[in-house]
Amino acid sequence: MKYRNANIGERGxxxxxxxxxxxxxxxxxxxxxxxxxIGEHHALLFDTAYGEGNLREFxxxxxxxxxxxxxxxxxxDHTGGNAWWDEVYAGPTAETIAKKAxxxxxxxxxxxxxxPDYKINTVRxxxxxDLGGREIEVLEIPAHNESSIALIDKTNRALYTGDEMEAGQxxxxxxxxxxxxxxxxxxxxxNMKKLKLxxxxxxxxxxxxxxxxxxxEYIDDYIALSESLLSGTAKIMPDIAGFGMAPGGFxxxxxxxxxxxLERAQYGGASFVYIKGE
Ligand SMILES: [Zn+2]
Numbered sequence: 001m002k003y004r005n006a007n008i009g010e011r012g013x014x015x016x017x018x019x020x021x022x023x024x025x026x027x028x029x030x031x032x033x034x035x036x037x038i039g040e041h042h043a044l045l046f047d048t049a050y051g052e053g054n055l056r057e058f059x060x061x062x063x064x065x066x067x068x069x070x071x072x073x074x075x076x077d078h079t080g081g082n083a084w085w086d087e088v089y090a091g092p093t094a095e096t097i098a099k100k101a102x103x104x105x106x107x108x109x110x111x112x113x114x115x116p117d118y119k120i121n122t123v124r125x126x127x128x129x130d131l132g133g134r135e136i137e138v139l140e141i142p143a144h145n146e147s148s149i150a151l152i153d154k155t156n157r158a159l160y161t162g163d164e165m166e167a168g169q170x171x172x173x174x175x176x177x178x179x180x181x182x183x184x185x186x187x188x189x190x191n192m193k194k195l196k197l198x199x200x201x202x203x204x205x206x207x208x209x210x211x212x213x214x215x216x217e218y219i220d221d222y223i224a225l226s227e228s229l230l231s232g233t234a235k236i237m238p239d240i241a242g243f244g245m246a247p248g249g250f251x252x253x254x255x256x257x258x259x260x261x262l263e264r265a266q267y268g269g270a271s272f273v274y275i276k277g278e
Contacts, residue, residue: 014029014052014053015027015028015029015053015055015058016028016029017058017062020206020213021156021158022156023037023038023039023134023156024036024037024038024153024156024158025038025062026206027049027058027059029049029050029052030049031209031210031244032047032049032050032077032078032208032209033047033206033207033208033209034046034047034048034049034078034208035047035160035206036059036062036063037131037134037136037153037156038062038063038065038131038134039065039130039131039132039133039134040131040132040133040134041065041066041131041132042065042066042067042068042129042130042131042132043059043063043065043066043067043068043131044067044068044069044070044129044131044136044151045059045067045068045069045070046070046071046072046151046160046162047070047071047072047078047079047162047208048069048071048078048079048080048081048082048084048088049077049078049080049081050076050077050080050081050106050109051080051081051082051083051084051109051110051113052080052081052109054084055081055084056081056084056085056114067085068089068129068131069082069085069087069088069089070088070089070090070123070129070149070151071088071089071090071091071094071098071147072148072149072150072151072160072161072162072163072164072208073090073091073094073144073145073146073147073148073149073162073163074090074091074093074094074095074096074097074098074145074147075097075145075163075174076097076098076100076101076102076106077102078162078163078208079094079098079099080101080106080109080110081113082098082099082115082118082120083099083110083111083113083114083115083116083118084113084114084115085115085118086114086115086118086119087118087119087120087121088118088119088120088121089120089121089122089123089129090120090121090122090123090147090149091122091123091124091138091140091142091147091148091149092122092124092140092146092147093146093147094120094122094147095120095122097147098120099116102254123138123149124138124140125138125139125140126138133155134153134155134156135154135155136151136152136153137151137152137154138150138151139151139152139194139195139198141161141162141164141191141194141195142187142191143164143170143172143184143187143188143191144162144163144164144170144171144172144174144175144188145163145174145175146175148162148163148164149162150162150164150195152198152201152202153202154201154202157201157202157203157204158202158203158204158205158206159195159198159202159204159205159206160205160206160208161195161205161206161207161208162207162208163207163208163209164188164191165205165207165214165218165219165222166207166208166209166210166211166243166244167207167209167210167211167212167214167243167244168210168211168214168218168242168243168244168269168270168271169210169242169243169244169245169264169270169271169272169273170188170222170270170271170272170273171250171273172184172185172188172272172273172274172275173250173253173255173256173260173262173273173274173275174255178275178278180278181229181274181275181278182229182230184274185226185229185230185272186226186230188222188226188272189222189223189226189227189230192219192222192223192226193223195219196219196220196223199216199219202216203216204216205218205219209244210243210244211243211244214269217268217269218268218269218270220268221267221268221269221270222267222270224267224268224270225265225266225267225268225270225271225272226272228265228267229265229272234265234266234267235265235266235267236263236264236265237263237264237265237266237271239264240262240263240264240273241264242264242266242271243271245264245273250262250273256275260275260276260278261275261276262274262275262276263275263276263277
C-alpha cells in the first residue's frame with residue numbers, strides 16, 4: 001500500500017496532529033488520542049491507536065529522536081500500532097491482551113506491520129523515562145483495565161491518564177476478568193486518590209478519548225462519583241448517552257454477556273458506564 005504522505009491513507013487524512021505544549025503533540029485517530037513528548041535526546045509516544053496507515057512514518061516526520069513507545073494499557077485501540085516498532089513499554093499484564101485485535105481484519109493488518117512479534121517491557125509505578133531535560137514518570141492506575149498506567153510529565157506539569165479518565169467518562173465494563181462493580185469503583189477511587197496526592201505536580205490532564213484536556217477538578221469529581229456509587233446515593237442517568245457514548249452504544253459488544261445491560265452514573269463532570277446490577 002502506497003501513501004503520498006505519512007498521514008494520508010486510503011481513507012484520506014487519517015491522523016490529526018496538534019502541538020499542545022512545547023515539544024508535545026496530540027495525535028488523533030478518530031476519537032483515539034495518542035501523545036508524543038519530545039525531550040533533548042529521546043521522544044516518547046504514549047499509545048499507538050490501531051496503527052493505520054504508517055504510524056511510524058507519521059511520527060518520524062515530527063521527530064527523528066530515538067523513541068520510547070509506551071501503552072496506557074493493553075486494549076487494542078491503544079496498542080494496534082505497536083507493531084511498527086520492535087519494542088514497547090506497558091504496565092503489568094498488558095502483554096496478555098496487547099496483541100489481540102478487536103477483529104480478524106485488524107489482526108491481519110497488525111500481522112502485516114514490520115514487527116508483529118514486538119517485545120513488551122513491563123514498567124511499574126516509579127519507573128522514569130528520561131527524555132533529556134524531561135522526565136516522564138509511571139504511576140499504575142488499574143480499574144478500566146488491569147494494565148493501566150498514567151504518565152506524569154513533571155517538566156510540562158501534565159498528567160496522561162489513558163482510559164482511566166476519558167474526557168468526562170470511564171468505561172468500566174471492558175476488563176478481562178469480570179469482577180463486582182463495587183470492587184472496580186473502589187479501585188478507581190483509590191487510583192484517583194493516588195493522583196490527587198500528586199496533583200501539585202501537574203496543571204492539566206490529557207485523556208485518551210473523546211475530548212480535549214481536562215482540569216484537575218475532574219479528579220475530585222471521580223472520587224465523589226465512586227463514593228456515591230459505593231454508598232448507593234449515585235445519580236443514575238436515564239440512559240448511557242453522553243460524553244461520547246451514543247444511547248445504544250456498545251449494545252451487542254463482545255465485552256457484554258447475554259442479558260447484561262449498561263448503566264451510567266454521573267457526578268459533576270465525571271461519569272462511569274458499567275454493567276447494571278453487577
Ligand atoms: Zn481501554
